[in-house]
Amino acid sequence: MKYTKRFFASSPYLLSILHKDGIKKQFMSPSDKIKKQKFNDPLNEASFAKAKGLIHRYPDRVVLTVTNRCFGYCKFCFRKKNWFDFEGFDFEGAIDYLKQHTQIREVLISGGDPFFLNNAELEKILAAVRGIEHIEVIRIGTRVLSTNPMRINKETLSLLKKYKPIWIAIHINHPDELTLEFEQTVKDTVDSGIPVVSQTVLLKDINDNSEILKKLFCRLVYLGVKPYYLFGCDAATGNEKFRVSIEKALSVMDSLRGNVSGLCVPTFAFDLPNGGGKIVLEPQKLIKREKNRYKFVNFEHTEYDYEDI
């Protein structure tokens, strides 16, 4: 039987900015209802789960989904399935798996939002992962700077500093998320010696526009954040109205590359269905090749010949 229920969570902070257009369109709000239906697993993560909450898809790194909870729920979330039927995180099983697989050198702590855990819960995971000799880097994927930046306070930062090298990958999609509180938290994090990169989802009628993205990426660089990925929106249940074509995505990328500092340009990537993994695409610059003679088109759309060795 189908029924709808309200699905909403927020922090006082997110509530205070939820009226802004660039925020409202992204997050579930109090009036949003969601059909309890069969949600898909667009990246087929289930088939790469080696323990509950451990996804091992690529040779040298794994993802830990340590919680299914967030301070705000994105309408285009690709792990919506976990909103309703999260299997949980098997801490012991995950740590055992990491110990046994010496090719793993990076652990991504994700979710949900890892900062939904309290510091004691987070420290238990960080300490165990850092205790494994072959794990070099810890990466935390989080939305918290946009949903509840106050969660990253002095205490949190001194906790993170104990387990360096830690990289933080923040999820941010729109300049409306760049509040004073956001910017202060980024500054405190970077000042603690924790590198911050950003991940942005390309979203129809929200940020699928080069002026909005330029503003976002250039401000992030100003704050000390390297824009890392611009992601195509995954075909998760309910995401139809947010998805942008690859052609449009590449035209947005084309208007960035060369026109703004290379620091401000992320890599465009999207995930193949059935667990095929990430595909990275750049606008096509090579227009012709005959043996070692190439023809390219530059960022100003002018054609140039290039004779290779």
Ligand SMILES: *Cc1c(COP(=O)(O)O)cnc(C)c1O
């Ligand atoms: C995206 C992703 C990663 C990380 O890939 P990077 O290119 O290193 O950012 C790792 N595991 C899974 C399952 C992923 O989807």
